[in-house]
Each structure stands twice: as structure tokens, then as C-alpha cells.
Amino acid sequence: xxxxxxxxxxxxxITLLSAFFxxxxxxxxxxxxxxxxxxxxxxxxxxxxxxxxVAIVQLIVYxxxxxxxLIFGVMITNKITQVDIKTGTVHxxxxxxxxxxxxxxxxAVILNTEWRIVDSPMPVATLSTLGEMxxxxxxxxxxxxxxxxxxxxxxxxxMARK
Amino acid sequence: xxxxxxxFWEGLYxxxxxxxxxxxxxxxxxxxxxxxxxxxxxxERERNRLxxxxxxxxxxxxxxxxxxxxxxxIETVKSxxxxxxxxxxxxxxKALWVTKFDIDFAKCCYCELCVPPCPTDCIYxxxxxEFSEFERDSLLYDxxxxxxxxxxxxxxxxxxxxVKKEAEKAAAAxxxxxxxxxxxxxKPNAKTDxxxxxKKGTD
Amino acid sequence: MIYEWLYxxxxxxxxxxxxxxxxxxxxxxxxxxxxxVLAERKVSAHMQDRLGPMRVGYHGILQTVADIIKLLQKEDxxxxxxxxxxxxxxxxxxxxxxxxVFAAIPFSSIFIGSQIQLGIIYIVAxxxxxxxxxxxxxxxxxxxxxxxxxxxxxxxxISYEIPTLLIILTIIMITGTLSLYTLSELQTSYFWNWxxxxxxxxxxxxxxxxxxxxxxxxxxxxxxxxxxNRTPFDIPEAESELVSGYHTEYSGMKFAxxxxxxxxxxxxxxxxxxxxxxxxxxxxxxxxxxxxxxxWLVPIEQxxxxxxxxxxxxxxxxxxxxxxxxxxxxxxxxxxxxxxxPISFVILLLAGLxxxx
Numbered sequence: 094x095x096x097x098x099x100x101x102x103x104x105x106x107i108t109l110l111s112a113f114f115x116x117x118x119x120x121x122x123x124x125x126x127x128x129x130x131x132x133x134x135x136x137x138x139x140x141x142x143x144x145x146x147v148a149i150v151q152l153i154v155y156x157x158x159x160x161x162x163l164i165f166g167v168m169i170t171n172k173i174t175q176v177d178i179k180t181g182t183v184h185x186x187x188x189x190x191x192x193x194x195x196x197x198x199x200x201a202v203i204l205n206t207e208w209r210i211v212d213s214p215m216p217v218a219t220l221s222t223l224g225e226m227x228x229x230x231x232x233x234x235x236x237x238x239x240x241x242x243x244x245x246x247x248x249x250x251x252m253a254r255k
Numbered sequence: 256x257x258x259x260x261x262x263f264w265e266g267l268y269x270x271x272x273x274x275x276x277x278x279x280x281x282x283x284x285x286x287x288x289x290x291x292x293x294x295x296x297x298x299e300r301e302r303n304r305l306x307x308x309x310x311x312x313x314x315x316x317x318x319x320x321x322x323x324x325x326x327x328x329i330e331t332v333k334s335x336x337x338x339x340x341x342x343x344x345x346x347x348x349k350a351l352w353v354t355k356f357d358i359d360f361a362k363c364c365y366c367e368l369c370v371p372p373c374p375t376d377c378i379y380x381x382x383x384x385e386f387s388e389f390e391r392d393s394l395l396y397d398x399x400x401x402x403x404x405x406x407x408x409x410x411x412x413x414x415x416x417x418v419k420k421e422a423e424k425a426a427a428a429x430x431x432x433x434x435x436x437x438x439x440x441x442k443p444n445a446k447t448d449x450x451x452x453x454k455k456g457t458d
Numbered sequence: 459m460i461y462e463w464l465y466x467x468x469x470x471x472x473x474x475x476x477x478x479x480x481x482x483x484x485x486x487x488x489x490x491x492x493x494x495v496l497a498e499r500k501v502s503a504h505m506q507d508r509l510g511p512m513r514v515g516y517h518g519i520l521q522t523v524a525d526i527i528k529l530l531q532k533e534d535x536x537x538x539x540x541x542x543x544x545x546x547x548x549x550x551x552x553x554x555x556x557x558x559v560f561a562a563i564p565f566s567s568i569f570i571g572s573q574i575q576l577g578i579i580y581i582v583a584x585x586x587x588x589x590x591x592x593x594x595x596x597x598x599x600x601x602x603x604x605x606x607x608x609x610x611x612x613x614x615x616i617s618y619e620i621p622t623l624l625i626i627l628t629i630i631m632i633t634g635t636l637s638l639y640t641l642s643e644l645q646t647s648y649f650w651n652w653x654x655x656x657x658x659x660x661x662x663x664x665x666x667x668x669x670x671x672x673x674x675x676x677x678x679x680x681x682x683x684x685x686x687n688r689t690p691f692d693i694p695e696a697e698s699e700l701v702s703g704y705h706t707e708y709s710g711m712k713f714a715x716x717x718x719x720x721x722x723x724x725x726x727x728x729x730x731x732x733x734x735x736x737x738x739x740x741x742x743x744x745x746x747x748x749x750x751x752x753x754w755l756v757p758i759e760q761x762x763x764x765x766x767x768x769x770x771x772x773x774x775x776x777x778x779x780x781x782x783x784x785x786x787x788x789x790x791x792x793x794x795x796x797x798x799x800p801i802s803f804v805i806l807l808l809a810g811l812x813x814x815x
Binding site: 153165 | 472475541543544574575576579580582583584585586587589590593594597605609612616619636
């Protein structure tokens with residue numbers, strides 16, 4: 094077991110545990126803060142996979158932006174702690190069937206796939222390739238996304254002015 | 256648009272001016288006085304702790320009466336004829352033993368009202384201002400110069416003297432009464448003086 | 459690189475990694491915080507014609523040491539109505555966020571935590587953790603002042619991140635790199651190669667860059683100042699309004715962690731400005747080590763220049779603190795959205811046009 098394996102399992106544990114707590118926590122604010130660790134763990138896994146730019150964008154967008162907005166939203170709501178979050182179990186039977194099926198399929202896929210283990214070289218910086226790809230091959234999608242975000246921005250601004 | 260840039264420039268410019276001022280002050284010698292090591296120059300008429308020069312005190316109680324917070328307590332005993340109390344520096348003859356001269360600085364408000372009435376200028380303000388104590392009782396200053404025994408002796412002396420005087424008086428009164436009685440016998444018409452004389456005798 | 463050197467000595471990658479990651483803390487942040495707290499008090503005192511701490515050691519040099527001993531001895535007080543888990547975790551998160559920044563800062567050509575390619579963006583990203591930590595502290599304290607302070611702080615940091623990022627984007631566009639190490643290496647040898655004077659560009663381009671870079675430097679300095687909640691942008695911990703903002707309820711070592719994080723942040727943003735615009739660890743006049751043939755001296759000189767530049771900007775932060783009054787919340791937002799962001803957009807655009815020449 095190398096140090097990178099240890100780090101990987103650490104991040105995986107952080108991600109899974111915190112995701113579990115996000116779902117089960119009865120306090121909305123706690124859930125929101127657990128989400129922070131989920132995002133953080135995912136960032137770590139991205140880094141270990143050699144996707145440095147994606148990792149950092151994950152950190153900027155999710156931790157620095159979306160999560161903060163989420164926490165703001167949660168904090169501004171009235172009665173943060175007294176809200177009854179329904180985490181009781183309903184429809185146990187259909188849920189069990191569904192989950193069982195899903196687990197079965199995923200498990201089957203994992204077990205039956207022939208995983209090829211490749212000694213990957215030390216990950217190199219993906220940034221310049223990513224940038225070139227964005228502005229050549231995927232330029233249309235990139236522009237469309239830009240327009241979508243701009244529309245969303247203008248919409249939000251016009252809604253806020255009302 | 257022009258306004259916008261002007262505002263921006265003005266903000267920047269005024270910040271620069273402010274920074275120039277603060278930077279200059281970085282090198283202005285500081286006004287802080289390192290108190291316990293360097294003591295500030297006190298004004299000429301500062302009012303601090305009182306001091307009583309007991310050599311000059313005649314025990315007149317003027318200061319105690321002037322005090323607005325009654326922090327001065329004086330007790331005196333009259334001297335007996337044989338005592339020599341000496342004179343004050345301005346030539347007044349002392350006539351009272353001061354057996355108690357307490358100033359409670361926990362009460363004192365440093366108003367200096369006790370100083371002007373003093374006929375011998377024996378109570379005055381000093382420049383001592385560091386006399387904090389851990390207990391309130393320690394702020395009760397006793398200025399009387401007599402020792403505790405001496406005070407008792409003076410009190411006893413005065414009492415004895417008083418008793419003696421009383422006895423003398425009584426004897427004198429007796430004598431006078433006898434003399435009067437003798438005179439009355441001679442002059443029965445002098446009746447009006449009698450009640451007053453009786454009073455004197457009993458006093 | 460220090461990591462390779464340690465690896466050669468110890469032969470253990472885990473150990474050398476550990477040592478390298480702790481190095482900035484013990485070699486730099488702690489001594490810096492000790493010094494900066496004292497310097498802050500001394501500078502503020504002298505700017506107000508006072509003396510500041512004078513009793514502990516010669517001219518109060520050991521004052522911060524005494525303060526730290528006091529903080530260590532203090533009882534770890536947790537108010538009853540707080541959200542204990544978050545309350546205890548928040549200082550760690552804030553400190554981790556501000557400490558993580560130091561991983562990418564090149565102190566010298568051999569002393570970098572990680573030669574990460576995305577240096578600047580990484581720094582901007584981990585600052586997000588600080589925001590989350592501040593919000594956590596504010597909410598967990600269960601105190602109206604703390605919550606208000608945290609809200610203000612988060613709003614302020616998020617808003618001022620935009621002009622910072624735009625200026626950084628301009629620099630990225632001109633230099634074509636995100637690595638702070640490469641950025642420092644680009645501005646090598648003499649001060650006219652610094653980005654503030656147009657960087658490594660030549661001719662007309664360089665002359666055209668200069669005004670843009672000066673304004674950009676101002677913008678980024680102001681907005682990073684706002685990001686570390688220093689006066690005049692200290693509304694999150696405005697003493698006269700909010701007691702002390704999000705760390706009102708903290709005492710002892712937890713407070714010390716916030717404090718350390720604040721000072722570490724102060725240096726981090728100063729270092730970013732120094733790296734981006736003032737050549738990072740590069741000496742303005744060439745190196746003495748190269749001139750007299752002692753090449754091992756160069757990294758030490760670089761470390762000296764880097765700290766000197768960083769400390770100068772920290773000093774300017776203190777200087778500004780005692781010059782300017784605090785912003786009002788609406789003024790703060792107006793200043794960011796109406797002035798800094800449009801200006802940085804214009805700079806981005808113009809720099810892009812100029813780079814095409």
C-alpha cells in the first residue's frame with residue numbers, strides 16, 4: 094500500500110461518510126456543512142485521478158460558491174433547527190426492491206467487467222489541453238453554455254429588481 | 256462618465272493624503288509617558304494626599320468642621336496647668352492635647368476645603384498621589400503624635416485635674432455658701448441673690 | 459527543491475512530505491505571526507503618537523510571546539447554547555484554509571510546498587474553505603453578533619473574489635501561466651521585468667501595459683485587503699458594532715487559531731500581490747551570490763527579498779488601517795460592484811487587446 098492509496102481511501106471515506114451524514118442529519122445546517130466535506134473529498138479524489146483543473150474548479154464552484162449560497166439560504170430560512178425533516182421510512186417494500194435491483198445490477202457490472210489495471214504515469218497538467226479542446230473541438234458547446242449562464246444571470250437580476 | 260473617474264481619482268488622491276499624514280506621525284515623538292519610571296510634571300496647585308504638621312496643630316477642629324465628607328476626626332483634651340505644650344510656629348500658644356487626628360483617605364474627596372480655615376496652616380496638600388492600599392482600613396491615617404499611652408495619661412490627667420477642680424470648686428462653693436449664710440444672717444433683706452447662688456453651688 | 463533534498467537524506471517520501479508540509483508553519487507563519495502582532499501594535503501606536511507595548515522585554519519585544527502563553531493557559535470555554543461540533547471545528551477549518559494557501563506560495567526558488575501548475579487558482583479556491591469556516595463559526599456561536607459578522611464576511615469575501623479573479627485572469631492571459639513559480643521566474647533579474655512595469659514584454663507593448671498593471675495592482679490590493687477583512691474593510695469584525703464579529707464567543711487557543719489564520723492570510727495576500735506584480739522572490743538588482751560566485755547564497759537572498767516584499771505590503775495594510783475609517787456595508791458593496799469590477803473588466807479587455815499587438 095502506497096501513500097497515495099492511503100490518501101485515496103482517506104478521501105473516499107470522507108466523501109462517503111459525510112454524504113451519509115448529509116442524508117441522515119436532522120439539522121439542516123449540519124447537513125449543509127457535511128456537504129462541504131463531501132465536496133472536499135470529491136476534490137481530493139479528482140486530484141488523485143490527475144484531474145487537477147477539475148478538482149480546483151470543483152473547489153471554487155461548489156465550496157466557494159454553491160455551498161456558501163446554500164448555507165446562506167439555509168441560515169436565512171426561519172426556524173432552522175425546529176424544522177421537521179422527514180427522514181422516516183415510508184414505502185419500505187418498493188424501496189427495498191428498487192435498491193436491491195440497483196445494487197444487483199451495479200454489483201454485476203462491477204464483478205463482470207474486465208478491469209484493466211494500467212500503471213498510469215505521473216499525471217501531467219491538464220490545463221492547456223483542456224483549454225485548447227474547449228476553444229476548438231467543443232467551442233459550440235462552450236459558447237452555448239456561456240449564453241445559458243448569461244440568460245440565467247439576466248433572469249436572476251431582473252427577478253431581483255421586481 | 257467623467258464624474259465616475261473623477262470620483263475614483265478623488266478617492267485615491269485623498270487616501271494618499273491620509274497616508275501621508277499617518278506616515279508623518281510614525282516619526283513624531285510619542286506623547287506617552289512611561290508612568291512608574293517617568294513621572295508626569297504635576298501642576299503647581301495639585302491636590303493630593305493631605306498632611307498635618309502636628310507640631311503646629313492647636314486642635315481647633317476647624318478643618319474637621321469644614322470637611323464636606325467628614326473624613327477628619329479630631330478629639331482633644333484640655334491641658335492641665337502644669338503642662339507645657341509649646342508654641343506653634345506662628346507664635347500661638349497651644350492649649351489642647353490632640354489625642355486623635357484621623358483622616359480617612361477612603362472618604363477624602365481632595366477638595367482642599369480643610370486647608371484655608373486652619374489658623375496655623377498646619378494642614379496642607381502634599382504631592383504624594385501613589386498611596387493605594389489593599390485594605391480600606393489602611394487608608395485611615397492617624398496623624399496624632401502622642402502615643403497611645405500618652406493619650407491615656409493625658410486623658411487621665413485631665414480627669415484627675417477636673418476632679419480636683421471640681422473638688423476645689425465644691426469646697427469654694429461651700430465656703431461661699433457658708434459666707435453667704437453668715438452674711439444673710441446679718442442682712443436678711445438680700446434675699447433676691449439666693450436662688451442664683453444656690454445654682455452656682457450645685458453646678 | 460527542499461523535498462528532493464529531504465528525500466535524498468531520509469529516503470522516506472512520507473516523512474519528507476510531512477516535514478515539507480510543516481515547514482512553512484514553523485519556519486514562517488508562527489514567527490511571522492509573532493512579529494506581525496507586535497508590529498501591528500507598534501505601528502498603530504506610533505501612528506497615533508503612542509509607544510505601544512514597552513514592558514515585556516526591550517521595547518516590548520516579548521509581548522506576543524507573553525500573550526501566547528496567556529492564550530495557552532486559558533480555559534477552553536464553550537458557551538452552553540452553541541452548536542458544539544461546528545463550534546469546535548470552525549477554527550480548524552479557517553486555519554486549514556489559510557494554511558493551505560502557503561502550499562503554493564514560492565518563498566524562494568527552492569522553497570515551495572508544491573510546484574502546482576494551477577497555483578493562483580488553487581489559492582483562490584482554498585480561500586473558499588475560509589469562507590465556509592467563518593460561516594460555520596458565526597452560526598455555531600449562537601450569537602447575533604457572530605452570525606451578523608459571519609454573514610457580512612462571507613458576502614464580502616465572495617464579492618471581492620470577483621475583481622481579484624479578473625485581475626488574476628488578466629495576468630494569466632499576459633503570461634500564459636497559472637503557476638506562481640513560473641510567474642516568479644518570468645520576472646527574473648531586474649525590477650523592470652516586474653509585472654507592474656509591464657513584465658517580460660518589450661517595446662510598445664510594455665509601455666502600454668504599465669498603466670494597466672498599476673491600476674490592476676491597486677485593484678487586486680484593495681480587493682485582497684477586503685478578502686482578509688482588514689480595515690477599512692473590517693465590517694465583519696467591526697468592534698464598535700459587532701463586538702468582534704464571528705470570533706466573539708471564542709477564547710483561548712481557538713481564538714488564537716482565528717488570530718493566526720488572520721495574520722497568515724494577511725501575509726498570504728501580500729505575498730500574492732508581491733508575486734504577481736513585484737517579481738515574487740526575485741531580487742530587483744540581481745544577486746550578490748551570482749556576483750561573487752557563491753551560488754548557494756541565491757536562494758537565501760531570494761527568501762530575503764520575498765519576505766521583504768511581503769512584509770512591506772503587510773506594513774501597508776497596517777498603515778491603511780490607521781489611515782482610513784471603516785466602510786459602511788452598502789458602500790462596501792457599491793465600491794466592489796460599481797468600481798472595482800467594471801475597472802477590472804476593462805483592464806482584462808484592454809490587456810487582451812494589447813497582447814495581440
